[in-house]
Amino acid sequence: MTPNDTGHTSHHNHGQHGPHEHHAHEHGSGHASHPHRHADHGGEHAGHGDHTAMVEDFKKRFWISLIISIPIVLFSPMIQEVFGLHEKLHFPGHFLLLFGLSSVVYFYGGWPFLKGLWDEVTDKAPGMMTLIGVAVTSAYAYSSAVVFGLPGKMFFWELVTLIDIMLLGHWIEMKSVMGAGKALDQLAALMPDTAHRLKEDGEVEDVPVSELKSRDRLLIKPGEKVPADAVIVKGQTSVNESMLTGESKPIEKTEGDTVIGGSINGEGSLTIEVKHTEEESFLSGVIKLVQDAQASKSKTQNLANRAAFWLTVIALGLGAVTLFVWLGLTEKDFAFAMERTVTVMVITCPHALGLAVPLVVAVSTAIAARNGLLIRNRTAFEEARNTQAIVFDKTGTLTQGEFGITDVLVFDNDIKENELVSYAASIEQHSEHAIAKGVVKDSKEKRDVDDFKAIPGKGAQGTVQGKSIKVVSPGYLREKKINIKEHDARIQELGNQGKTVVFVLIDDRLKGAIALADIIRPESKEAVAQLKKMGIRCIMLTGDKKEVAEYVAREIGLDEVIAEVLPDQKASTIKGIQNRGLITAMTGDGVNDAPALAQADVGIAVGAGTDVAIETADIILVKSNPNDVASIIGLAKTTYNKMIQNLIWATGYNIVAIPAAAGVLYPFGIVLSPAVGAIFMSASTVICALNAKMLKI
Structure with missing residues (x-):
């Protein structure tokens, strides 16, 4: 049988399965609309722990089913004939043993798929699990009937190898899915577990981060992670915020600056005051935004869901057509026709289609957040x-939203540009005006000032190193009738650029001008x-x-x-x-x-x-x-391209695979078994997962 979706049950139905729930994977067909519910896992799975449990569950089911499959293969009539073991392994009741062991694999190994079939049928949303469930159940029921007297051929060994391969495919695929979602887990892991809280008597106590409250004071040692969004009240350092903002260069921080929870302290020791607790922190906000974005539906996902639904309908229809064609138009027996039918249903499973878009969504959203x-x-x-x-x-x-120096004009050869700026900045450091702050910020040297006075509406003045310095507006020059005609062209050009120009006078002689603007x-x-x-x-x-x-x-x-x-x-x-x-x-x-x-x-x-x-x-x-x-x-363009690549891969291989599964190549001696169909189907799903993981910003 080729319950190609064998393992899928677990997925689809698993919607509960972590990959799906955690990454908002909405599997094809109707699955997008309901969370996967996995029988054995009960309830809704969300989070990394559930993913890990699911992976372990598939691993366990696979190994147990594989071990039980060994005697099933050895006791199967077809295998015995091929290897000449019929006389050695044949004994009374061995068909009943074959039936009993196959029943264990069908019910235990196939349980995720059977549960998925039931969930999809009750939700009226047939999908991958329906295909796999119908395929394995048809094969099991027919073979069991042969054991109890129906004329025909048993193919228990095809059934159990199909289930084994589907479980293995699911196990591998879910590990790939977990890898795709690890960026979000890495974000969550940024926050440390404990913090050094300062008590009123100055003593330090280590407390869980979850117990921190607003206004708590914390000690941050060099190299430690910051446990909460906070304001620095003492200390100076550089902080690495790269995992939160993407800014690779450490940022200098001093008293009054904010630090983000999850960032890494550099060389200095800090005392900080908590501003936001864990639930209100920047990091929590980022994680929530990422989760919401991963869970939100997109137009491309809706397209994939519709395609998966119709692929399921087509698969069931083609399976029925395949069965009737082989029975009605050829001399092949029911067992052969049934095997072709099961292979068609397995190979057509829309599981890769269900994962194609959600996996890309999970990866792109997490990459963007990082x-x-x-x-x-x-x-x-x-x-x-x-x-x-x-x-x-x-x-x-x-x-930048703040003024800075763009041009310095010197009108007298006995002074240099940096000296002119230094004199101006020395005066302006006593002013709160935005333009004054721009001059001060861009000056490398400030000097002591005596007799500082503001010139209302016109500028400021003071004495610097025994010289009278004035930093004034054009209005002051007009009022004092100071002639700047020889510099008009240059000043006019700066004005045309929308820049603000201030003039510098030293001992009442015009020495130069400084132009400022909002820095690009x-x-x-x-x-x-x-x-x-x-x-x-x-x-x-x-x-x-x-x-x-x-x-x-x-x-x-x-x-x-x-x-x-x-x-x-x-x-x-x-x-x-x-x-x-x-x-x-x-x-x-x-x-x-x-x-x-x-x-x-x-x-x-x-x-x-x-x-x-x-x-x-x-x-x-x-x-x-x-x-x-x-x-x-x-990133939006690249993400869309990845989605389309996955959709093409998830559906395109069916053009070749479905006819081959139905037996079109039989005249040339090529027949696909259900197990081979399952390998093709699982491979397409894993390729979609790997393609999504290759997404780069």
Whole structure:
């Protein structure tokens, strides 16, 4: 028999089986709709432990069935005739022994498939388990009838070898499925089991992470994992967050900075205050998003489910046709016709089809999470591969959202650029203005200041190393009638780029100017270039002035700029782009851009940091790196390609296998047994699993 789906029962019905439940594998046919329920495993399985138990169960059933199959094969009349053992092994009642041993293999080894058959029939969702169950039951019932007097041939040895191969195929396949889902387990394993909690008297106690509460203070030693999302209250270090955000470079952290639970502390010792407990942590949020995404249905999965259902119907129909053709149009006996029928049903099993898409979903979602790309909506993620236009918010997405020095103009040869910046930064370090902070941030040297004073609305002044230093606006120069005509062209050019210019006076003489702007992220140009290579139109949407927006667009290489748009107009602007017939993705910070993210075909929130609960975004990118936008669209394309490859493999081999199983090649001396059919079917499933695991970002 070729209950090709023999082992599948366990799968299908197993829906409960870990692979399925844990990875949201929705097996073909009707299975997608109901969790697998495995008889012996009772209840719903979820989680790695259930997977392991299922793998062990198949392993145990396989070995026990295989051992019992050895005497069945030896006592089978056909095998005895081939090897001349008929006289030596023939004894009164040996057919009853054959029947008894085969019954054990049928009921014990075949139980997952029989249970699967029952579940599918009661759910009115015939699928793989139905095919396998019908195949093995037909073979067992017919052979048993022969033992008790019906004229014909027994093929118990074909039956038990088929069950053995199906159990083995299931065992191997489930191990592959477990491997596909291990990335999620690796995420869960990031969190340590215990934490060093500081008591009020300063003593340290080790407690389970599950007992931590908000505002608890913890000690983190060098090299240890951070046990909870927290704020540093004492200490300085570098932290490795690569498994959480995909950022390979250690990040410097000091007092007041946040640390993410699961990240690895570097060289410094820290005291931290718990901000989020285990259930509320960033890591828990990531794991939940991954699980939800893996469990969500996609258009491709629905297609696979329909294909699997029809393949089941076709298999049952072809099995019946095969039986009647061999009986009615040839001189072959019922045993031969039955064997061909069983082989057809086994080889046509849609198990690979049921796993083709869910396995790719599990792998792609986990890979994305490891790289800081969190998928909330799988349908939108699939749609991302068709993106024709991508709209970027400017501030905080393409730019850093903070001022920095872009140009330094020196008007007097007796001073150097770095010296001019140093004098300006020395004055500006006493100011809280965003522009002042930009000057201070980009200066390598700051000096002591005496007699600091603000010049209301115009700048600030003070004494640095005995010199009077003023950092002022153009308005101050106009008020004091300081002539800058000889520098007009250069100043005008900076103004046209939307940059803010401040002037530096030393002892009331104009020495130079510093231009500042919202700094363009270094990755933005590269990301736009990658997206344009994919044929995607890159558009910037901003409330900023047209001059500023056009300068950023030129620097980065954008195709189009839509500037001076008010926050409440962004969603309608996205709709206008969609009305051009373009499938549109929107990329923003997930807060101010929420309506636009919701309006877009694909909403991508960038720079979510530790806040993963962005309700309006379909995809959340943990880092503020525009390259990740290109990465997630590239992953969507690759994921879809893998799904299609698996669907083609899962169905395509049937074009050759079904006719061969039905006996079309019999005139040429080629006949497939049920066991060979089971090998083909199991091989296609394992290939789909391995193909999914080869997915790379």
